[in-house]
Amino acid sequence: MAEAPKESTSLISLLTLSLSFCVQCLEQKTFTVEEAVETIGFGRFHIALFLIMGSTGVAEAMEIMLIAVVSPLIRCEWQLQNWQVALVTTMVFFGYMIFSILLGLLADRYGRWKILLISFLWGAYFSLLTSFSPSYIWFVFLRAMVGCGVSGHAQGLIIKTEFLPTKYRGYMLPLSQVFWLAGSLLIIGLASVVNPTIGWRWLIRIASIPGVVLILVFKFIPESARFNVSTGNNKAAIETLQQIARINRSVMPEGILVESVNERRGRFKDLMHPKYLRTTLQIWIIWLGIAFAYYGVILASAELLERDLVCGSQASVTEEFGDHSQESQSPCHCHLFAPSDYQTMIISTIGEIALNPLNIVGINFLGRRLSLSITMGCTALFFLLLNVCTTSAGLIGFLFMLRALVSANFNTIYIYTAEVYPTTMRALGMGTSGSLCRIGAMVAPFIAQVLMSASFLGALCLFSGVCIVCAVSAFTLPIETKGRALQQIKHVGFS
Secondary structure (H helix, E strand, C coil), X not given: CCCHHHXXXXXXXXXXXXXXXXXXXXXXXXXXXXXXXXXXXXXXXXXXXXXXXXXXXXXXXXXXXXXXXXXXXXXXXXXXCHHHHHHHHHHXXXXXXXXXXXXXXXXXXXXXXXXXXXXXXXXXXXXXXXXXXXXXXXXXXXXXXXXXXXXXXXXXXXXXXXXXXXXXXXXXXXHCHHHHXXXXXXXXXXXXXXCCCCCHHHXXXXXXXXXXXXXXXXXXXCCXXXXXXXXXXXXXXXXXXXXXXXXXXXXXXXXXXXXXXXXXXXXXXXXXXXXXXXHHHHHHHHHHHHHHHXXXXXXXXXHHHHHCCCCCCHHHHHHHHCCHHHHCCCCCCCCCCCXXXXXXXXXXXXXXXXXXXXXXXXXXXXXXXXXXXHHHHHHHHHHHHCCCCCCHHXXXXXXXXXXXXXXXXXXHHHHHHHHHCCHHHHHHHHHHHHHHHHHHHHHHHHHHHHHHHHCHHXXXXXXXXXXXXXXXXXXXXXXXXXXXXXXXXXCCCCC
């Protein structure tokens, strides 16, 4: 009988210890990737990330802008008609469209970094092959293959977005436009020197060099920690976050990393979920229209210079070129760019960063939706102003503003799309948007290079009308992502 109190005391002590242990378990600190990214903050790692991933824009711009500066040469070499020249650009974007969806699916399942590396290897390989094209058909096919590879470059933007703290995304991502500008200016500058001397084939070979160099430095950028967590690989995510903290000379949050990982990744039907359906459809409309306008401006600029479609220029053309101007009116006209034409292209291209400061202010203070709606509306207006009879300086001014506005549109929609979808479907959302975008890019050459020759005003009105539709769609988007944390899984509600 004397042992009973001791047994009761032992039982009570055991229960007390168990309860204390459970309380400690409940009090165990945890953190998410989002909280870790915010705690670590912005630092040296993000500067390196910005420079390396941003430089993918240099390679992409050189490959895309290449068609605009070699079109007059291949037209002359293979005696091409208008629709054949337009078909080259269309096939590049056809390859881009098909592979945007495929690479987006693969990136959400197997990683952003791997897909980015594969896309650069693919693009560099086929770009080099293009320079050896024996005929027009081979040129079209190989440039379409280059388009397939370039479609994966968007993963660089996704990696940047998933590593940047919230308050820096609205500032750093628009600054990436500087790299696209650098690539555009570089290819135009190279074309002005290389095309008249050693030819367009060497221009293509030189243009592939930045892509090859980038492949060598990708090893310094890790896989997205958000992607690793979404696949259940918390160990790799922790190692990546710890590495970033060391580079930034910062600290990790206390506790253990937790995230829900029961979501399937990269499913197309998730984009059609009722929570996302309206947003997805409107984003697709906007992407399609922005690409239609952007590449329309680029190709229309080249056509205005190559064909001298600007008001009042025909007399000067006759004086300068004599019989050559008659040749330029034939279906297979051969009119190469003069040094002044390259200068005009450079000036208008510089316009791509002219509105960057205002774009950054608009994105961060007005919000993504209103900012995009305003710039799209202004784009519509400046397309119509191209029809105004003006001087060469006036034309350059209009083209300058158009390039500035269409560039601002792309900045904003890139940021919005990367922010609005959760990690489990972010790359797919970007990939499908990029794919729809290329439909607009595929149609643009036939408007800017074929319809514009037949009806200048008709082509401009079509470009302007599409921009108005996009402005309305942007204004009515159901979600504003300004200041909003990146969502990790699809069942997290929108704020």
